[in-house]
Amino acid sequence: MDRKCFLFLLCMNISVSFILLPDAPRRIVKVLKVSNGGSWGRWGITQFCAEGTYAVGYQLKIEQYQLNGDDTSLNAIALVCKDPDGVRYGGKVTSNQGIWGTWYNNASCHNIDGTPAFLTAFQLQVQRSVGEFDDTAANYVKFKCGDFGSVYKPFELASPPGHGHYGQMGDWSDSCPPMSAICGIKTRVEQPLTDGDDTALNDVEFYCCVDNPDVGK
Incomplete structure (x- = not known):
């Protein structure tokens, strides 16, 4: 939306719900957050799907249970x-990543008739601080x-096995508004410690976008 159009809508007392982020390449209508994210590390930069595309699935980078070693569990999340x-590929995007673990297979949305569906809300599994014991922060x-047409009821998508080794699932985030879907990601990751308890990924935010300028007014 250009500046003249935006100011015209304000003068006409029309509600505009786009979230204006500096240098964002997409029209963002909502930022999805949860309240149980970990507090260690720094937020990375936001990465977006290519213009006109949205997240149809995701992939996780997870360090497997280390027995007597230092566990970090979830290290990265990528959006597909x-x-x-469902035809044009818009890339696989991620934000800050931990250095440990292995990328697992994609989990993708599909409606019962095979038509594409898109990520619209999320739930994060996080281990709270355990003091002198081994912290892992985000696990799953x-x-x-x-x-987009709201033809089918929203359904849950979880990459197998659907949970991590430590911590509890928090509440679901809000959902993307109608006619929008997740198109961007920003993660909070603790970088490797020279001598300490590593946790890797701690928290994540997702961005809901639209490409139709009439949506969100």
């Missing part, structure tokens, strides 16, 4: 992006899927 027709994430 496609256009609303799962999502809800929905379609």
Whole structure:
């Protein structure tokens, strides 16, 4: 939306719900957050799916249970992006990552008739601080899927086995507004410690976008 159009809408007393972030390449209508994220580390930069595409699935980088070693569990989250027709690939995007673990297979949204669905809400599994014992912070994430036409009821999507080794799932985030879906990600990651208890990924935020300028007014 250009500046003249935006000011015109304000003068006409029309509600504009786009969130204006500096240098954001997409029209953001909502930022999805949860309250149980870990507090260690720094936030990375936000990364977005290509213009006109949205997250149809995700992939996790997880360090397996270390027995007597230092566990970090969830190290990174990547969004897999496609256009609303499910044809054009919009890249695989991620933000800050931990250095440990292995990338696992994609988990993707599909409606019961095979048409594309998109990520619209999330839930984060986090271990609270355990003091002198081994902290791991974020362990797992799962999502809800929905379609742009609201034809089907939103459904849950979890990459197998659907949970991590430590901590509890928190409350679900808000959902993306109608006719929008997740298109961006920003993660909070603790960088490797020289001599200490590593936790890697602690928290995450997702961004809901639209490409139709009439949505969100």
